[in-house]
Amino acid sequence: MFSGSIPALVTPFRGGTFDEGAFRRLVDWQIDNGSTALVPCGTTGEASTLSNAEHHRVVEVCIEQAAGRVPVIAGCGSNDTQNALLHMNFSKKAGAAAGLCVAPYYNRPSQRGLVAHFSHLAENCSLPIVLYNVPGRTVTDLEPDTVIELAEKFPKSIIAIKDASGDLSRVTDHRMGIGREFCQLSGDDELALPANAAGARGCISVTANVAPALCAEFQQACAENDFARARQLNDKLYPLHYAMFEDASPAPVKYALSRVHDWLTDEVRLPLCTASDEARAAVDAALEHAGLV
Template sequence: MAIFKGAGVAIVTPFTEDDQVNYEQLGQMIDYQIENGTDAIIICGTTGESSTLTHEEHDECISFAVRHTAGRVPVIAGTGSNSTAEAIRLSTHAEKAGADGLLLVTPYYNKATQSGLIAHYTAIARSVNIPIILYNVPSRTGCNILPETAVQLAKSEPNIVGIKEASGNISQVAKLAHLAEGCIDIYSGNDDQILPILSLGGIGVISVLSNVAPGMTHDLVASYLAGDVETSRKLQLDCMDLCGALFCEVNPIPVKAALEMVGWKNASALRLPLSPMAPANADKLRDELAKMGLLS
């Protein structure tokens, strides 16, 4: 059974003015997402700046999200690492904290081979009992999960149940769907490819766009899954320019700027080496938010 179907938000991690995790605002953001139809909360992913969280902050963000969500929707914890031992530590903590599932990015920088990926994910899967979504984003990690590898893992490890596909390669996703024959749930990892991946049998998205447009992102997926392809297509095409603006600089710089533009105080605060958005790009982003009616 799928961890979730629909639109999950890859939620940002807000910071205070003195660079601490702003748990009060994080709770408000989780509430806002659930109130506007979001189907799952994905905490401590790329968009959540997991790479600059301390180990203690990473653990507490996961625990906080589980406590605050209180079973209203599933909470999926980002627990990937380029160290298998650290990924296991994070994953076992998330399981103890009550997370409903895990999101495990491929090892970054050391760029494992396909056999290395199989060993890495197998070791993590056998250390926990909760469901796992693999996360394939080679533009970030320099490491691509081939379709054959994903299928082998899903067939050999019962708790590897899904994959977030952010390779951008629709042909690769099509091959994965063909080989898998339903053995692994496919989620879009790119907001501009939600509908194409749904059309190949995907069941949802893990979305950056949902941070600022949760209702629209939810409706895009829900309408398709309900058989209303025309509405889904319209929503996908309507949001294309905004998706482009949200990725005109490295994620999550634009989406955190967008959150502040739509009214979240100090939401654009980042941790180095991420830096504030260039003014010209910020103007473009503001224009696209205005076109979508998202500015107050």
Template sequence: MTFTGAGVALVTPFADGKVDFPALEALIDWQIENEIDAIISCGTTGEASTLSDKEHIDVVKFTIDKVRGRVPVIAGAGSNDTKHAVEMSKALIDAGADGLLMVTPYYNKCTQKGLIEHYLAIADEITVPMIIYSVQGRTGVNISPFAVSRLCRHPNICGIKEASGNISQVVDIAKYCSDQFALYSGNDDSTVPFMALGGKGVISTAANIIPRQMHRMVQDYIAGDTVGAAKQQIELKPLIDALFAEVNPIPVKAALAMMGKIRQEYRLPLCAPSEETLALLQKELKNHGLVE
């Protein structure tokens, strides 16, 4: 297991088309000051799909250097090319990553048999824990409970980020896996229900703007205050909905810009949000005391 609690799927800030490393350093320090339990670098929210390999490795290495061991750093390394995923994994391990997050192959897709072979081929080549990542809405490939039951036996596959939104599927996955295999919610709006099925935490987009709140919600649940955690989940729902009013990470980067943390800059094909989304974000950020 790489961590327990709330891990932030950290954005990658840009300035004039390049990675804004000073803004990234400030985000890292702010996250750790606000009790985040882990940092996930160069995942979906980090716009890894439009980073060059060099940028990808540089962002992960910079993050590791600035974190200085204060929390685990988990690096996104997924690809629809198994060979490329292995090469990227090794480069990120050499950079010092504590673990890897590996999304399912996208576009070319694969059968469940191919998916199992893909993950096992990567796991055989790495030396740090790997979290497999199921997000069918983005990749077109679901990791079935049967596939998880096979993959969880590998000593280098330590958990799953499950973002299918199918709570029944989570029940089936939990049935097949031991307590040593970590289940992480990939959906901010259903973290507490996920924890009720044995989840160890969440890999969170919302934690970019509310790291302390996401940390405390999960820790309160773990500590036994399930009623308090549920109340927090309900209170955060409108803000979380606003953060997903358009495709992630468009709204969360706009929110961080409103908070003065980064510039509102994306890489195409991502673009600026609509005026309606900006107004909704402004309203919810004010409601939660994140902007004046």
């Protein structure tokens, strides 16, 4: 079962191509600083602009470099069910612990369509699935009744959810409808504190890319029910959580990483652009507030 601080890793680019060396260093740095699992090829990893060959190489490198020290939850989402299944089959063969599967975007499937999509994945690949609900990006909302139906239908396959709906009541909805064994992970850094208090077990995080030790310490405090300490750490991280979205993600976090490490660039792929001057100023101030520069 997953818990703690789990970074949704950026995909480093240099000269327009995947910077494998920098990515390997990033994986090591994350593990050395307390990250409890890793997510390559999620939203923050710019999966939507990677070819399938690039996508699979990023997943493969992450698993190779982690070398069993922490589990890897491979991004496997797609708005094409068959392509999502392709990612899942590859990730299972490569040694991933689970696949992070976003609700299909752009197509706008109904709840019945969502059940059919995730059922097809669960029935055709044995890789455990972490559902990913982020209606602000996908338009489609994976509603609690649908999550409960899927978890009950496939208890050994659909084991967790990353919820970025912004609706904290869903933590209790899922817990009461499915049970405490179902793993709930916040998908919003700024809501991780109340989500953990309600029963979540950690966060798949953007901020942890640049502040892995602080995020890991925050999650450990929550796990120990030391919410006084957790609030102190949350206050330290809070401006950074918002600065990560001052411009289209992951441009701000890539800029932040380029400030912390000279072996990482702030390159993103079109249609994204590097962070604006306003976003850079917000990131600079937040990094200083967190004591990272």
